[in-house]
Amino acid sequence: MGGLSSERPVSFKSGRAVLKALQERGWDAVGIDVGRDLAKQLVEQRIDAAFIALHGKFGEDGCVQGMLEVMGIPYTGCGVRASAVAMDKITTKSAVRHLQNVVMAGDAVFRKGQLWDDELRLPVVCKPAVGGSTIGMSLCKTREAIQDGLVAAFTLNDDVLVEEFVAGDEITVAVLDGEVMPVVRIVPESGFFDFEAKYTEGKTVYEVPAPIDDGVREAAQAAAAAVYEVLGCRGLCRADFIVREDGVPVFLEINTIPGMTATSLSPMAAGAAGIPFPELVERILLSATYLAPEVSPSGA
DSSP: OOOSSTTHHHHHHHHHHHHHHHHHTTOOOOOOOOOTTHHHHHHHTTOSOBOOOOOSTTTTSSHHHHHHHHHTOOBSSOOHHHHHHHHBHHHHHHHHTTOTTOEEOOEEEEETTOOOOOOOOSSEEEEESBOOTTTTOEEEOSHHHHHHHHHHHHTTOSEEEEEEOOOSEEEEEEEETTEEOOOEEEEETTSSOOHHHHHSTTSEEEESSOOOOHHHHHHHHHHHHHHHHHHTOOSEEEEEEEEOTTSOEEEEEEESSOOOSTTSHHHHHHHHTTOOHHHHHHHHHHTOBOOOOSSOTTOO
């Protein structure tokens, strides 16, 4: 938990909740604040399996997963490829664009230093290609605001995804080991699910199971399952959508290490499916795995 990204404070919340749940279930679990000395800490602590509660760069993007592969330590969640692809919003959209049941908003991609020259309909949302917790994201209603949005996003990433804003209810679908969970509807007080709305108590109402049409629910769950499968995801992931006025769920992104407190969205959905938080955490741990090594430890 912790780590080196801008989402470090959020990661601590997830990690501490997971650690507490594992210890309550009788596991010999320790918390590791991830720094540049992570490999040394893993060796010194004699870690048998790693529960990854990191969010953002260096933790959710395949970096830590790759190191654990090399060290031969089983870990929770997605592998290197799925983690890297899902972390990048632009790459994710490219990877799932061929799926007929996955609808996405119109978009344009900008490289650092590039000025706005697209004809997307306003308003638009500027998003750093890599990152989470809506950090660096801007809702832009004028062309002047777009330049400011690009500048803000470029401070975090060299690539920026600009998407046409989709009005409607925000919903999310957690997928656990390929099984879709009940849909959660997100109702932010401000109307925009930004960092403040996500992490300030009382700023957002969460409804699960979401009071939505069965057709919308089934379409969102099918799309989430399709994205999970085509990216090769493992463990617990969460796909986010906006439901358009015509009832079509528009796919936004998939999170390979979603928030893991008892009141986070994915555990909330699992709870509605009859899976209490400690049981969910243990189930994720028991799915920890890694790829078979290319050679034996002896080099034979």
